Amino acid sequence: MTPLSKLSDHELIQSFVLGNTGAFECLVLRHKDKLYTSIHFLVKDKYLAEDIFQDVFIRVIDTVRGGRYTEEGKFLPWAMRIAHNLCVDHFRKVKRTPTIKTGDDTDIFEILNFTEESPEEKLIKKQSHNRVRDMLDLLPEDQREVIILRHYADLSFKEIAEMTHCSINTALGRMRYGLINLRKMMVQKQIAL
Template structure:
């Protein structure tokens, strides 16, 4: 199988499961290689590849495949979107983890309740101090995103700015928090 899907073949492929499997099998090495190159973690690459194939099959089944280019490029674009989603999810988890890192270490050390409460209060003071050091726009985006759980679209509406501006403010807020934490000397915060 050395050719791409030609106009008109998409309809045939969507009905012909065996042919679809042949196309996916033919291009799977290229698509998987792309994913592994970007992710560099075989376990996540396997998951993303599986999700990519599932999305491709669903698109064909539902008649959503558009004959705009090469089949492998289409599969790689689906994989690229899933990789972007994966990276964003990791970034959100890191952001959440940074606000829980002191609490987690306190629990892991098996400290008594009074000492843990003292550490929790200290953590809150540090977080408050660092967040107060942000610009008002960055502080507002950070608060809405982390504490209120709003999407960037909702934040952009509330702040009357574009989604990209809200994303940029969040990015700079996190960068500035890392810098301030490093200056503050708390290495757990500097490793966000």
């Protein structure tokens, strides 16, 4: 029998439908980092991101168990779309835009699994990630969203366009202008990553 980690997303979902809860756990573990990171960058609150992350998988379980899952081979983009919609719903509900936090929340990059680094390398990496996050916070929301979905969630521009309800060219333009703005900020602030 093939180990669960070797199965495709579609095969894991089919196994879960047949009653194998370990298959769903494998699916969550496979995609948790990309989903959580994307949610966290959109909502900028660790605890809210954790709540939305859980809500995403509750919706996924309900949809799969209800026999309504039809995204064969496209689990991650589908789950990302659910996450994005839940983030949008949250902001509509509270009728505010995300706030920029500079508090002492645990850095998301400490949660991700990296190879063991020296304390100096860890400090340098943390400072670089903090600089990038701070600069991302200064971008217009549409540019920031496209950059996060592309670089942190690893979605294609077609998937981003569908998720943000814009054309592929608009998504590409937002990415281009976002990167140009990030470069300008780096030059103005003399930041080297």
